[in-house]
Ligand code: SF4
């Protein structure tokens with residue numbers, strides 16, 4: 001398990017979601033081990049020893065957004081309710097602990113909260129997430145919490161502006177230092193993908209790695225496919241985009257075999273997109289600004305629909321990219337994305353993420369995703385600039 | 395009371411008495427229902443032999459039953475298995491569970507032995523025993539038809555009457571209480587059938603919270619490729635696994651001599667759909683509907699059954715497999731144990747039975763005619779009597795299902811730690827080792843598996859006590875089901891508290907088994923898996939399991955469970971510590 005701990009410590013560093021000196025893991029087999037930043041490791045170990053689970057991560061996020069969300073929350077509130085679909089489906093809500101409620105030993109309180117949820121936020125300490133059966137799972141849950149607090153904070157700032165001392169400064173440094181320019185330049189793609197299985201698998205693996213390396217998506221969320229004649233090659237469910245070797249299922253187009261039962265939950269969406277667009281490849285991920293922007297809608301006030309993320313029947317638009325609603329899996333997005341994605345080659349799903357396609361290879365799909373996210377990023381800051389001055393700023 | 399009815403029907407067959415009694419609320423809170431409640435109710439009886447009259451046969455539903463919680467119209471049947479000698483429980487879905495709850499009961503506790511065959515009718519107006527001489531000897535379909543006006547029916551077939559050690563109790567709708575031979579326990583009591591009807595409803599403490607939790611569960615079902623994916627079990631039933639297990643090189647073939655059957659495509663999910671016009675069916679009230687039936691309404695076989703009547707016996711004819719399945723259902727035989735026993739028999743005599751012989755041998759088993767007498771004992775006793783004990787592919791005398799342990803090391807460990815013998819459902823490691831849910835684990839590694847198996851056993855013991863279906867957990871988790879049960883009962887439960895209940899149940903079962911002589915020696919796989927390789931192919935190597943590494947992980951498991959090196963409790967008096 002030590003190798004797992006170093007692997008996922010490395011991943012937290014690589015995706016810059018946690019601070020270098022603020023990461024600890026605990027894991028238990030017949031003995032409990034804890035490793036990493038000493039204080040956090042002690043907390044991780046003491047908490048995990050109270051849980052019927054295999055692993056736990058306690059880490060300080062590289063951005064102060066989670067703490068700001070707590071400080072901005074109302075008096076009686078005890079949890080954050082993420083609005084993005086993926087985290088909302090799996091996390092439901094994220095409980096938090098305020099600094100003032102942390103007198104004495106935090107482990108028993110944390111264990112109680114983690115007894116009901118996959119991750120919690122502890123003010124001034126960080127995100128603590130549990131992995132029921134693997135170390136990887138604790139990393140995934142940390143990533144989910146990081147993702148959803150990121151998205152929620154950006155949404156909230158757009159609506160309510162900065163409310164706390166130091167918030168604007170921290171936000172500026174996030175914008176100027178943490179964020180990096182997104183681009184596809186310098187990456188190699190096979191121009192026109194052949195029908196060769198080996199080439200397709202290798203290209204899917206490589207592109208999966210690119211999406212993570214370039215900071216376009218978090219490693220665990222998203223899926224990739226390519227079609228070759230009667231076969232769709234698609235990443236498996238619960239596969240990390242940067243580790244797709246051996247995790248790509250060939251699925252016959254006519255469903256004559258069910259080996260693809262382990263394929264991504266979005267298989268149906270991919271299949272329908274191929275049928276309706278004639279594309280060769282599809283890329284799907286959850287770039288953060290696209291997720292944030294997809295949930296902005298001017299009609300919120302007058303619209304009768306409450307569960308926008310699944311029920312919105314409209315096709316909205318962000319910089320020429322259509323935005324539709326729809327649940328994951330056998331829910332609605334497999335119906336709503338295919339008809340709209342063909343024209344622009346990309347589509348955004350409300351509160352969820354982006355699908356892009358390539359007619360010949362992944363170069364086009366990757367560039368399209370970068371463009372969508374860059375547009376959303378710029379648009380976000382443009383709107384923030386134009387609304388922010390008028391908001392009360394304590 | 396919300397969720398529970400708080401009532402148990404006590405039936406004494408020796409004296410012919412039926413009486414409704416209260417179940418203490420603390421017991422319900424601490425053991426939920428289903429398996430947990432049944433196991434707790436066995437506390438004063440677990441030393442009794444499987445055919446001793448005073449041994450209870452318990453049917454218990456859970457607090458979620460009757461509430462429209464997804465997959466929760468289920469019950470557990472608990473007793474001691476004549477096949478394995480262990481404590482035994484089996485979860486089964488169907489209308490019967492739902493009607494039992496509607497009749498105002500959380501459990502039926504049946505003890506004694508009737509001098510004459512009887513059936514029991516359960517009805518809030520009157521619970522009573524009736525003579526059943528006319529039904530004795532009848533097949534399942536006929537019995538169900540004869541009793542159906544009294545409500546939902548559960549019954550044994552000839553196999554249960556005749557004491558076949560792997561006789562099932564069959565539900566009217568084709569679900570079965572399988573594997574451990576509880577049909578023979580029911581038969582030994584002279585109880586042919588039970589009917590249930592009523593119109594009670596399950597009271598829900600917090601309707602709004604319930605609806606929200608239900609919505610969360612359904613969303614996760616839709617997000618799960620295994621459940622509602624286009625290649626998943628809602629579409630193809632569990633035979634969706636046939637192609638996958640073939641591709642992973644872990645489909646037991648010819649009594650586990652190999653792990654790949656070239657003709658398995660004949661009985662894959664898509665093949666069954668094409669050949670039999672499979673349509674969706676399923677347990678009562680379940681949104682998944684993973685069971686399949688032919689156009690004529692005949693239940694079609696599950697994954698385990700197609701593999702075992704198929705590749706395990708070297709049979710590739712789908713229609714012969716479907717027929718064997720129907721025969722077992724009609725006679726009240728467990729398909730996995732029946733097919734595996736035939737397969738061991740085939741290897742012992744040097745020739746696997748062909749399709750026609752399978753049919754005639756199944757009837758012989760149910761009536762204990764000719765060779766059926768020997769086969770009715772199950773593979774372990776049969777192989778010993780034939781002087782070839784190593785040919786029984788079983789753990790604690792329970793025949794192994796269709797996941798070769800050489801292809802999934804968590805499964806290998808879970809087969810031996812299972813409290814009811816070689817069963818895949820206790821820890822269900824296939825979920826992560828093969829189906830990647832909730833996250834994937836390396837199937838050819840023991841690393842971490844002892845802890846993972848222990849946790850999963852606890853989770854599933856809780857699931858079996860809710861009672862919910864294991865398949866729901868390809869999508870949902872105890873987080874959502876914890877919300878459901880809290881909303882229904884008004885008592886707060888969450889994943890950790892449910893796992894703690896699961897652990898309590900699991901340890902109780904193990905304690906009963908140890909008290910009956912089980913120990914480390916019984917936590918062992920057949921030799922074959924340590925000595926012979928499986929079928930390599932498609933870049934996958936299936937070597938024999940490393941015995942030392944297996945043993946090391948098993949010892950870890952014991953330590954995690956707080957057991958000694960022999961897998962026992964030492965002088966710890968577990969039961970005194972528990973509610
Ligand atoms: S998933 Fe299948 S076995 Fe489980 S309750 Fe539903 S129909 Fe029954």
Ligand SMILES: [Zn+2]
Pocket residue numbers: 086221222284285286328352353
């Ligand atoms: Zn997605």
Ligand SMILES: [Zn+2]
Pocket residue numbers: 163164165393394
């Ligand atoms: Zn200010």
